[in-house]
Amino acid sequence: MTATLADAPATRAEPGSKGARRPVPVARVLRFELVKQLSAWRVRLLLLLCWLGPGLLVFAIDQQSTLPSDTLFGRSMHATGWAGSLVVLGLAGTWALPLVTSVVAGDVFASEDRLGTWRHVLITVRSHRRIFAAKAIASVSVIGLLVAGLAVSGILGGLLAEGNQPLIGLDGHLLTGGDAAGQVLLAWICVLAPTLALAAIGLLGSVALGRSPMGLLLPMIAALGMQVAQMLPLPVAVRLALPGYAFISWNGLFTAPQQPGPLLIGIGVSLVWAVVATALAYALFVRRDFTNLSNDGAGRRALTVGLLPLVGVLVATVGVVAIGTGGGGSGITQDKVQRSMATAFANLFPYQQAQMRQPAVDPTQFKTSAVCSKSDGLGAQEGPGNDWRCTVFWGAPGAGVMAQAVYQVDVNPNGRYIADGDGPIQVNGYFLIINDGKPTPNPLWQFDGNVDLLPSH
Template sequence: MTTTTAGSDIASDTASDAVASRRVRVARVYRFELVKLTSQWRIRLLVLACWIAPGLFVAGVGEQSTLPSDTLFGRWMHATGWAGPLVMLGFAGVWALPLLTSLVAGDVFAAEDRLGTWRHLLVAVRSPRRIFVAKALASVTVIVVLLAGLACSSAAGGLLSVGDRPLVGLDGRLLSPADAAVRVLLAWACALAPTLALAAIGLLGSVALGRSPTGLLLPALITLAMQVAQMLPLPVAVRLALPGYAFIVWNGLFTSPAQLGPLLIATAVALVWATLATALAYLLFVRRDFTNPAYDGSGRRAVVVGLLPLAALTALTIVLVTPAAPSTSSGIDRPKVEGSVATAFAHLYRMQTRQLNRPAVTETQLRAVAACTKSDGREAQEGAGNDWRCVVTWHLPGVAVTGTAVYQLDIASDGRYVADGDGPKEVNGYFLVRTSAGDTPNPLWQFDGNVELLDTH
């Protein structure tokens, strides 16, 4: 009897060892899931489009007589090849990347529900944890490839069609081609954090909502809601607590000194969202009942475990960010607007001076000062709007008369603005200036700028 018991123990241990030896490694499951994703015609088409279409678009716009001047850096697409990838980045953050993450991460688990293949996958892999990790890594890999394609293709299209030339920053300073290249690369790298946050939200929706199409559309719907929120007059702390703000705040890289405070906060918030949403998706997945073939989402648990922790994270982020930001204001006030406009004008005036072959002058010699009012002084002198008016004054060495120029400003809620010249004609009242080489765009006619929302002093 003792011999029989010992033999049973040995057989049990042997069977356990055999099961353990048949357990599939994560790397192998990851390769399988990656091949399964890239074998879909939809994914292949997306990869092809992301690596070809942006370059063709940027090169095509570079050959047109009109430019998307209402888009950030769009007015410089004829002047430098580095403007094209920034225009594409603005488009990608609003439309392309949310849709891409929806189509990839938002469907990676739901596809198994539609096809009814969970039983076969579990028999082959024998570990829900390994399945989750492999699927998450495979979807993130594809999304990163798509993001890299958008960046590389648009940069190549701009450089081949226009050339490697200096770029005008959002403070009017002329950035060398090497400096512009580094900042463009960093701007696209900053877009990775909110993209990962959207991908994690896609994973959460795919796990929690099963075959429901809402899970597939969840990243796009979240992005749309955040875009609407960004257009509202929200306090700065609330704006920074939204994970999609990192798609916008990269413009702070194109000022001198760079406005890194909002960028670092927004990136950290997006990464925390990505971590929490992934953890919640994992928690829901490993607790799922795979024996029910009619499973179609976790219902009430999806709300309790999925949405409530993300809402709590948003509230906690607002509390943590509030000490670094104005508690209730928009972050846009008259001193900041005046300082930004005067700085940009002084740099761009020097550029115009070089175009017209006039004697060189420095920003210190110009002593440019802006006096700005909102709604002709009838309302509070802070906040976004298209009713800002600035009068810029400057001095030239050896000239007794003070120069003046008028600008109408349209300031968005995120601090970006367009300054539209309103005279005099010889300074900023016409979109072209006559030079010895012919008519060229007048840098002082219209220019883009940025007001930092956080208090820096």
């Protein structure tokens, strides 16, 4: 039986005749594939780790005095339970989700090559299309179950550790517990799109490379390559055109107003990659010659049908994003950094004063502005780097002079930055604030922010 003769035994016989042998329904094949997937020890181990690991990790980290301050929302883990889930989300996009897609989707077809069971499966099911559909749906279902475990476990671990407390957003504004819950759930839903893209790449690698271990590792290699690319000073159009950008662009959900543009583009690009990679995997699968036992799918066709179309998709999406957004360069400009710093400080200052039991500060009573420079004003005043320096000015209520605070700012290529207080010490120096008997660091000492990479209109 060859792929080009798929379904031929079932379609040539007259309907209702004794010789007609209908292919096995997709639902039955799907149940079989789900049982087979969930019976594998690797998948069972992943289920255990995904449903228990994040919660235990968040709870254990919360009991420590040192927090992962270099991780987004890491320094807020002692303040609210929602920060722990966002830390898990950041780590999942970097490590857990690529691993999950590799183990599940990257092995779903290759396992049949290793075990030599293709002939049995084809004779039993009698439909290449139904085999492919069942295996793809089963893989996505198991991956969805694993992602749900990561989300639920991280949320429960954080809530058990710190409870449903308000969360400080990436522009300093305070989200209530209910608002934070909605945004956290939405962020987890948004990363399903790039996860589907990696799963589709895993299906393609599993079909194209057969029993080769490279098929199993392909989603992880693709994810690693996209992570490295995001750390480089790439043009914003190239950055947004990579499907992995949706793993980090959920940051824009935690600003006011929100920054949905990069996130929506990242989701759209990821879905395009998922559809194209799945279609390529299907095209390779139905054309494969299963009568040749030495042919496990690897070869020239894997390059021409599998890799080159994805390169074409990348080039096309870069062009579409560049034309559609009008974005050029890094997307990080002096004006954007200044506006973001001024907004974050203006939102955090009243919160700090309330924590210190000082008289309430009305933000409308004073104007806040920021002056930022890169490399001490030498060279182009744009782009990422740890050499940004910002001075924030604000008019203190009841005073006739403008107060100021200095920050060293490290801006990442993806627009996220960390502002580190550099004086005066009584404003943004490191000191603990005792609130309800619990010491917390000064919120103006260090804080995270986010620059929208798309042009502002």
